[in-house]
Amino acid sequence: MFLFAFYACGVWYLALRFRRQWPAFVIVPAAAAVTALLVPVLMAANIADVGLYLMLSAEAAVILLVGLFIAILPRAPQHPHCAYCRYDLRGLVGETGRAVSDGPQQCPECGMPIDGFASVRRQRAKVFASATDVQPLNGRDVAAEVRSMSAGASGAPAPGKV
Ligand SMILES: [Zn+2]
Numbered sequence: 001m002f003l004f005a006f007y008a009c010g011v012w013y014l015a016l017r018f019r020r021q022w023p024a025f026v027i028v029p030a031a032a033a034v035t036a037l038l039v040p041v042l043m044a045a046n047i048a049d050v051g052l053y054l055m056l057s058a059e060a061a062v063i064l065l066v067g068l069f070i071a072i073l074p075r076a077p078q079h080p081h082c083a084y085c086r087y088d089l090r091g092l093v094g095e096t097g098r099a100v101s102d103g104p105q106q107c108p109e110c111g112m113p114i115d116g117f118a119s120v121r122r123q124r125a126k127v128f129a130s131a132t133d134v135q136p137l138n139g140r141d142v143a144a145e146v147r148s149m150s151a152g153a154s155g156a157p158a159p160g161k162v
Contacts, residue, residue: 004055004059007031007035007059007063008059008062008063008066011027011028011031011032011063011067012063012066012067012070014027014028015027015028015067015068015070015071016070016073018071019070019071019072019073019074019075020071020072020073020074020075024067024070024071025068025071027067028063028064028067028068028070028071029064031063031067032060032061032063032064032067033060035056035059035060035063036056036057036060038056039053039056039057042056080092080093082107082109082110082112082114083112083116083117084107084110084112084116085107085109085110085112087107087108087109087110089107089114092104092108092114093114098114098115099113099114099115126149127146127149127150130142130145130146130149131146
């Protein structure tokens with residue numbers, strides 16, 4: 001019984017890995033065909049009951065339909081693009097897809113940082129670390145420091161207000 005699920009998940013993983021490429025459109029129908037062909041083979045050998053035949057047929061149909069759906073899912077663009085909205089950033093960023101110092105730091109379409117999720121996480125971690133820093137205050141206005149850090153964050157929503 002678990003074998004059915006593992007088999008299906010393996011096929012779907014390959015479909016995802018090779019989506020929109022020819023191997024996905026070979027692997028998925030082949031895997032479904034193998035499952036479907038087990039039915040006449042088992043029937044000829046007369047070693048299984050009707051329930052198993054039905055289950056194998058259903059397995060083949062589900063593998064085929066879900067597998068083909070996964071195989072047509074879009075791939076990430078090969079050119080530099082915004083990690084949030086996939087806006088085409090060609091001509092706005094360097095060869096590596098990273099923001100260049102004299103170029104825009106934010107996506108012109110959605111306003112999120114061009115460097116992607118990592119720069120937002122770094123910024124949030126920095127603000128969180130300083131906001132939760134357990135040190136004697138010594139008269140420091142921690143709230144004001146956090147506010148100024150948040151104001152410096154390029155386009156990222158201020159933590160604590162999320
Ligand atoms: Zn964007």
